[in-house]
Amino acid sequence: MIKWKDVSLKDISSYSTERINVDKLTVSNYISTENMLPDRGGKIKASSLPSSKTVSKYESDDILISNIRPYFKKIWYANQTGGCSNDVLVIRNNNPEKIVSRYLYYCLFTDDFFDYVMSGAKGAKMPRGDKDEIMKYQISLPPLSVQEQIAEMLTNIDNKISLNTKMNKTLEEIAINLYNEWFTNFGPFQDGEFVESELGMIPKGWEVLEIGNAIQILGGGTPKTSVEGYWNGGQINWFSPTDLTTQKSLFLTNSAKKITKLGLKKSSAKLFPPYSVMMTSRATIGEISINRTEASTNQGFITLIPNEDFSIYQLNFWLRSNMEIILSISNGSTFKEVSKTNFNKLKILKAKGIEEFIDKCEKLFDKIELNILESEELTRLRNYLLPRLLSGEIDVTKAEKEISEVL
Incomplete structure (x- = not known):
């Protein structure tokens, strides 16, 4: 050797x-x-x-x-x-x-x-x-030939992760256009009757509600960092805005920090169900992600809980399409923050006859989620192999076979 x-x-x-x-x-x-x-x-x-x-x-x-x-x-x-x-x-x-x-x-x-x-x-x-x-x-x-092998293997993993990211961007754009067609242009309802509302002309049978009266909205909190029992051994995802700004993902699986059940109980943090819509509401306002597991957040969030009248898809794109309004209601001298009181007054449409919209969005979001999970698995594989390949701990040929099976 x-x-x-x-x-x-x-x-x-x-x-x-x-x-x-x-x-x-x-x-x-x-x-x-x-x-x-x-x-x-x-x-x-x-x-x-x-x-x-x-x-x-x-x-x-x-x-x-x-x-x-x-x-x-x-x-x-x-x-x-x-x-x-x-x-x-x-x-x-x-x-x-x-x-x-x-x-x-x-x-x-x-x-x-x-x-x-x-x-x-x-x-x-x-x-x-x-x-x-x-x-x-x-x-x-190592010899140049080995360097080339290692670089090619790791590049193939990164290229697949990059492809998934690009694919998800396209899928999100399709979903955004779908939302605009249904909730802004009312395309599927153009042959029907429209009525006047606070938000302009809307399809007959639809309603305008304050978001605070339409769904459950939660804030967050931070357990005392000085109490080890609130953090050590924690299994509950506890998201901070940094999790959203660093991961930049529609779906999030893990938070950087986790809290215990005791930490949750002893703070104003709230546990909410999987597939809720989290939006950062302090300092960095308007980062949006969906949790894949039960989770909680710090106080820099407003979290929207979907229900039978308001799907995760409508809520997600409602937030994104109303971001200018959301930013306009923020206030604060040290840093900007959107209060729940102001947020709860924002208007949202309660729609009828949108089963096709939900069905199409569900297919798009499922594909996005699968791509994210695949990228997470590829990232773990790359991070595992990287130091071992660079130190010669793992045989290059064996690693190539393992990567080819995944890709």
Whole structure:
């Protein structure tokens, strides 16, 4: 067996120092810490471009890492040329004859790397990685052929996860259009009779209700963090807004923190059934997800419980389509918050004859949920294999077979 060689990051890579004019960038290829997703989620489009004339340049196959609060584990493998803010490190492979760029990416994708960066980070409230220390990080190099095998295996998993994400985005867009057709355009009812209402002309037989009178609405709470018995050994999902902003998923299975039955009893947190609609209502307002198991939340939520008159599908899209109104009723000096009192007064349509809408949405949501569950399983597999493949603990051929069975 060929012995793997240990090298430091500076032996095979460097920080890019190139610059690019901002007028050559778009929101699709400008990267800042704000549009990089936590927990190795890649990136989304930027909300705007910077006011400066130039920024750091990156190219395809470069590795971008957010250097602010490294514990968020923001990393992206570039598939295009673009620019990024100063707080994003651009690491470039200088020795392709020694290391495959994708393999290098997965070496920096690990918990071990981010833990290392945090161990040398400076600053309390806004820690930043020490660029010199980062370059001392040690990497084990197998032969190039093995690197290519490992990189290809892990890339195949990530590609499948990415495909599921794209597919779900399309399915959600179909469902949103379906909601608009039924509840905004009233397409299936155009040949019927309409009546005047607070919300304008609506199909005859429909009603306008205050949401607080239509369904059960719950807030949340936080058990005392100083009481170990409220947290240690907890089995009850306890969602915080961070769970929704990091996972960015229509359906959520697990929360980062869990509470005990005693913690639930001794706090204002409420237990609600699976497939309720959770919306963040404080600071970050308007993140929406559906819990797959019994759950509770902290006080930064409004949770909607569906009933026989109001389906999970209508409630989900009602929230999304009324987000401007929801934001407008928020108030607060330190941070914005939507109170239950104000929220309960919002108007919703109680519809009749929408069985077809529910049936179609159910099929779409079921497919979305299955894709999410598959991606969660693939993520677990990747996270299990990653450190073992990079250390040589697992035989590459054996791992290839295991992955091929899953994919």
